Amino acid sequence: MELPAWACKDEAYRPTRDRDAFLSRSFLRVMQALAALRLSGARALSWSPQGLLALLFCWVLLTALAAGLPFLGCQLALLLAALMFCDGRCLRRVLGAALAAAVFSLLLAAPAVFWGAGRALLLPVKSFLTLGAVLLVGETVPWHALTGALASLRVPQTVIFLLDTTLRAIFLLGEEAGALLTALKLRSVGRNRRKQRAAGAVLGTLFLRAQRLSEATYEAMVCRGFTGEYPRARAAAGGGAAGVLLPLLAAAFDVLLFLWLEGALARWGVFG
Amino acid sequence: MHIPENYLSPQTCAVMGAAMLPVWLIAVSKVKKEIPRERLPLLGIGAAFSFLAMMFNLPLPGGTTGHAVGGVLLALLFGPWGACLAVSTALFVQALFFGDGGILAFGANCFNMAFALPFAGWAVARAVRRVLPEHALVAAGAGAYAGINLAALLAAIEFGVQPLLFHDAAGQALYCPYPLSVSIPAMMVGHLTLFGFAEVVFTTAVLAYLKKAAPELASGARARAPRAVYGLLALLIAATPLGLLAAGTAWGEWDAEELRETAELGAPLGYTPAGMAQGFELPALLPDYAVAGMPEALGYILSAVIGTALLVIFFKLVATLRRPHTDYGAPSAGC
Numbered sequence: 001m002e003l004p005a006w007a008c009k010d011e012a013y014r015p016t017r018d019r020d021a022f023l024s025r026s027f028l029r030v031m032q033a034l035a036a037l038r039l040s041g042a043r044a045l046s047w048s049p050q051g052l053l054a055l056l057f058c059w060v061l062l063t064a065l066a067a068g069l070p071f072l073g074c075q076l077a078l079l080l081a082a083l084m085f086c087d088g089r090c091l092r093r094v095l096g097a098a099l100a101a102a103v104f105s106l107l108l109a110a111p112a113v114f115w116g117a118g119r120a121l122l123l124p125v126k127s128f129l130t131l132g133a134v135l136l137v138g139e140t141v142p143w144h145a146l147t148g149a150l151a152s153l154r155v156p157q158t159v160i161f162l163l164d165t166t167l168r169a170i171f172l173l174g175e176e177a178g179a180l181l182t183a184l185k186l187r188s189v190g191r192n193r194r195k196q197r198a199a200g201a202v203l204g205t206l207f208l209r210a211q212r213l214s215e216a217t218y219e220a221m222v223c224r225g226f227t228g229e230y231p232r233a234r235a236a237a238g239g240g241a242a243g244v245l246l247p248l249l250a251a252a253f254d255v256l257l258f259l260w261l262e263g264a265l266a267r268w269g270v271f272g
Numbered sequence: 273m274h275i276p277e278n279y280l281s282p283q284t285c286a287v288m289g290a291a292m293l294p295v296w297l298i299a300v301s302k303v304k305k306e307i308p309r310e311r312l313p314l315l316g317i318g319a320a321f322s323f324l325a326m327m328f329n330l331p332l333p334g335g336t337t338g339h340a341v342g343g344v345l346l347a348l349l350f351g352p353w354g355a356c357l358a359v360s361t362a363l364f365v366q367a368l369f370f371g372d373g374g375i376l377a378f379g380a381n382c383f384n385m386a387f388a389l390p391f392a393g394w395a396v397a398r399a400v401r402r403v404l405p406e407h408a409l410v411a412a413g414a415g416a417y418a419g420i421n422l423a424a425l426l427a428a429i430e431f432g433v434q435p436l437l438f439h440d441a442a443g444q445a446l447y448c449p450y451p452l453s454v455s456i457p458a459m460m461v462g463h464l465t466l467f468g469f470a471e472v473v474f475t476t477a478v479l480a481y482l483k484k485a486a487p488e489l490a491s492g493a494r495a496r497a498p499r500a501v502y503g504l505l506a507l508l509i510a511a512t513p514l515g516l517l518a519a520g521t522a523w524g525e526w527d528a529e530e531l532r533e534t535a536e537l538g539a540p541l542g543y544t545p546a547g548m549a550q551g552f553e554l555p556a557l558l559p560d561y562a563v564a565g566m567p568e569a570l571g572y573i574l575s576a577v578i579g580t581a582l583l584v585i586f587f588k589l590v591a592t593l594r595r596p597h598t599d600y601g602a603p604s605a606g607c
Contacts, residue, residue: 070566073558077574080581088313088592091585261566 015190022195023188027181034174036093037143037167049141049149051247056137058251062258063129071261072122075129078254082136090139098132143167161230169213176209177202273338273427273459274326274366275381276525277374278551279448280430281438288430289379295356295387302353309594311350316587317501318346319358320580323365324508325474326372327561327576330466331518336458338467338522339515340474341385341423344393344416348479355390361586365579371556380430384423393419409476416475417468421460424467428452428459431524438547446547448524449531458523478504505580512576513569 059075066072083091102124112120141149147167151160180202192198218226259265280288307315325342332338346355360382366372373381397415404410432452435445448455485500521527526534528544561575562568 068565070563073563073566073574073578077577077581080585081577084581084584086588088588091588092592095585095589 018188018191020185020188020192020195022199023181023185026199027178027185030174030177030181034171034178037171037174046243047247048243049145050152051244052137052141053146053149053153055247055251055254056133058254059133060130062254063126063133066122066126066258066262067119068262069122071258072125072129074257074261075254076125079129079132079136083132086136086139094132094135094139097135098128101131102128157230164230165217169210172213173206173210177206180205273341273381273385273424273463273522274363274373274525275377275384275427275430276527277376277553278548279374279434279524280377280380281434281447281547282376282552284430284434284437285374285376285379288377288383292360292379292382292387296360296382299353299356299360302351303357304594306351307354309591312591312594313584313588315346315350315354315358316584317505318350318355319362319583319587320505321478321508322346322359323362323579323583324505324512324576326362326366327512327515327572328470329515329518329522330470332462332466336462336521336523337518338462338470340467340471341389341420342471342474342478343385343390343423344397344412344419344471345475345478347390347394347419348397348412348415348475349482352391352394355394356386358587359386359390361583362579365582367556369557369579369582370561370575371559372561375554376552380427384426384430388426389419389423392422409480412479413472413476416471420468420471421463424459424463425456427524428455431455431459440546444543445545447545449541449545450524455524462523509573509576509580513572516568516572 063072063075066075083094086094105127106121106124109120109123138146144164144167147160147164150163151157184198184202188198303315322342322345325340327339329337329339341359343355343359346358349355350358363373363378363381363386367375367378367381393415395415396418397411400411400414401408429452431448431450432455434448435451438446440446450458481504482501485504486498521530528548531548532541532544534541558571558575558578561572563571563574566574
């Protein structure tokens with residue numbers, strides 16, 4: 001049998017190179033977010049999440065209230081000592097974000113410092129300390145344990161419900177988005193002149209799927225007897241009594257340190 | 273032994289810095305090759321030990337103080353190149369954050385304490401080990417003693433050549449005012465006796481403890497620091513305020529006012545060398561390991577915690593920059 005002429009021709013199709021970095025980049029970003037969610041709380045700590053949240057709250061409040069360098073120096077030493085036990089990757093994530101925030105607030109505070117308000121220089125230190133601590137807690141406690149701990153700290157049910165479903169939806173939709181971007185990347189051959197349309201279609205499809213997901217979730221909840229009452233999520237049991245006591249002791253120590261170094265104890269005539 | 277800012281002429285600093293540059297480059301490539309990625313955080317902990325050892329100031333009758341360095345300990349645990357990098361980093365943190373040792377004099381300080389000290393100590397320890405194979409601790413002690421004394425001698429020579437090379441028309445020194453005939457005896461008396469002994473005790477005590485508490489660490493088989501090591505670090509940090517008991521300033525580390533009053537030549541010096549009066553000065557974050565408005569001891573502990581944590585964090589971050597290397601040819605550990 002003889003092949004038709006068109007089938008005998010050499011294939012010389014070379015697709016023109018396309019600048020589709022936006023695709024790869026958004027794909028990577030989605031996957032990174034998913035990996036971060038999956039890895040969160042991979043480092044098991046024997047402290048209970050409730051205690052850790054209370055400690056974090058205390059830490060952020062005291063750092064914001066502090067007016068002098070001695071107390072902030074102590075906070076810095078404590079934070080660095082805690083970071084010392086993290087592994088390299090966790091350190092990079094926490095320090096990268098916290099330092100970026102510090103540099104940003106330094107830029108914001110720069111005019112004030114220029115006009116003579118030297119105390120504005122405390123701002124970058126404070127943002128480094130608070131963001132570093134928040135990220136560190138995020139790295140050590142898994143998301144579900146955090147929402148559980150929030151519930152046992154009497155945060156309204158609606159907030160907990162929203163937070164819980166948001167985190168779950170981010171996870172499910174992130175995987176969907178990953179699949180959609182993979183499909184688009186595989187099917188894109190040659191130059192795509194209508195990139196907005198491609199990106200728009202991915203987002204639109206994602207939105208439709210999200211809507212379908214929410215309806216399905218709600219129906220499933222009703223089928224299982226949902227009455228509008230979101231049961232208090234069970235906080236992960238962590239370390240027993242010591243797991244609760246240790247962070248509370250740490251918080252109490254921090255408060256004492258604050259009162260002493262900021263001069264409140266001396267004013268009350270207790271010490272110093 | 274930390275040479276402060278402006279005690280050495282900029283020319284001397286440049287020469288010492290240029291001498292250290294190839295050493296650092298070789299050290300980085302050697303460490304890359306010889307120390308596996310998993311052991312780098314341990315090197316950070318080693319650097320933290322050295323940092324803490326240098327915070328324990330010991331007093332000597334006559335008003336001067338000194339300290340151990342711990343470089344030989346690191347050389348025995350990680351090899352001399354690893355020790356060179358670790359001590360250099362510890363010195364850098366001290367110079368930048370705590371104002372201990374000058375920024376310009378960083379090259380000279382590294383040459384004495386991060387290059388000469390670990391290499392000489394390591395070589396002596398190996399030589400002694402060959403003669404007395406059963407006495408590892410004796411060899412380590414001998415190495416430590418030789419290492420710190422060589423470093424002190426080098427520092428004394430660097431101090432002592434300044435008045436010979438750099439003085440004004442009136443014969444007044446521009447930088448360090450004391451010649452070799454003063455600096456060498458002054459530095460060596462302390463280091464041949466108390467500070468050399470302190471280095472020997474520090475090196476052998478930590479080595480003996482590690483051999484007992486974490487033998488696989490001392491032999492280089494283990495990559496992660498066991499709890500015992502962190503415990504020892506915490507103990508050292510808590511004990512650092514002991515270093516404050518030593519009143520006085522180490523020889524050659526006086527500030528400008530103190531220097532006017534020193535009487536190393538028989539009579540008070542009476543002038544501030546010109547090069548020092550108009551010298552380079554970089555304000556440190558926590559000068560002299562103290563925080564304004566805080567008790568001295570607490571400031572000292574705080575500085576110890578911050579320095580230790582910075583060193584460990586730095587080496588952990590460096591370890592993440594290196595790609596993991598898997599040797600598929602190696603026999604598996606489980607078999």
